[in-house]
Amino acid sequence: MQIARVAIGSALALGALALSAPAAAADDSGIRIGPGNASPGSTVTVSTTACGPDVTYGKGESEAGGQFHLFQGDRPGVLVGTFEVPEDAAPGSSKVTVKCPPRIQMTDTVEITRRPTGAVAAGLGGSADTDGARVALGGLLVAGAAVGGAVKVRRRVRPGRI
Numbered sequence: 001m002q003i004a005r006v007a008i009g010s011a012l013a014l015g016a017l018a019l020s021a022p023a024a025a026a027d028d029s030g031i032r033i034g035p036g037n038a039s040p041g042s043t044v045t046v047s048t049t050a051c052g053p054d055v056t057y058g059k060g061e062s063e064a065g066g067q068f069h070l071f072q073g074d075r076p077g078v079l080v081g082t083f084e085v086p087e088d089a090a091p092g093s094s095k096v097t098v099k100c101p102p103r104i105q106m107t108d109t110v111e112i113t114r115r116p117t118g119a120v121a122a123g124l125g126g127s128a129d130t131d132g133a134r135v136a137l138g139g140l141l142v143a144g145a146a147v148g149g150a151v152k153v154r155r156r157v158r159p160g161r162i
Contacts, residue, residue, distance in 0.1 A: 030048050030049070030050030030098075030106045031046060031047070031048050031050070031096065031098055031106050031107075031108040032046070032047045032048065033045070033046055033096060033108055033109075033110050034047075036110060036111060037110075037111045037112075037113050038085050038110055038111070038112055038113070039085065039112070039113055039114065040085050040086060040087045040088065040089045040112065040114070041084070041085065041086075041087050042084070042085050043082050043083070043084050043085075044062070044065065044082065044083055044084070044085060044096075044110055045080065045081075045082050046060055046068070046070065046080070046081050046082070046083070046096060046098065047070075047073060047078060047079065047080045047081075048070070048078075048079050048098055048100075048106065049077050049078055049079075050100075050104065050106055051077070051079055051100035051101075051104055052077060052100075052104075053076050053077035054077075055077070055079065055100050055101060056071070056072040056079075057069070057070065057071060057072075057079070057100070057101075058070035058079045058081070058098055058099060058100035058101075059098070059099050059100075060081050060083070060096065060097065060098045060099070061096070061097050062083050062094055062095070062096045062097075062110070063094040063095050063096075064085050064086065064089045064094035064110070064112055065083035065084055065085055065086065065089075065094075066083065068081045068082065068083040069081055070098065070100070079098075079100065085112060089112050090112070091112050091113055091114050092111070092112060093109045093110070093111055093112075094109060094110050094111075094112055095107055095108075095109055096108050096109065096110055
């Protein structure tokens with residue numbers, strides 16, 4: 001029985017891995033942009049491994065943020081650069097181009113979105129809408145649940161008692 005559980009768990013894990021493979025292969029631009037949805041005033045990080053393991057420098061340009069430089073990251077072959085989205089950037093797609101020697105050029109896009117303004121509409125009304133009767137009823141229900149739980153714990157069969 002235990003071997004069957006291990007086999008089923010392994011099969012489920014391999015199935016999940018197989019289903020995620022097409023999504024990982026879908027990004028063939030060679031550029032990673034984070035965050036993919038940037039708001040005005042935020043910093044966007046661009047990284048790539050497509051330039052090769054010996055390249056330590058690259059140039060980038062964003063339609064929204066202008067030119068930026070890419071330098072070697074924490075691992076050989078990884079180039080990383082950042083740019084800031086201007087406060088007056090219009091919402092929409094912004095093309096990001098990365099160039100590195102000898103003649104490698106890649107493009108991808110970053111979505112620029114507006115920051116939400118105002119309060120979050122979470123529902124349930126504000127604290128000024130409280131009704132004394134509803135608060136008293138809620139307190140009574142909570143107290144009743146606590147008393148019921150205490151009675152149930154107290155009435156459990158004790159060892160040695162039949």
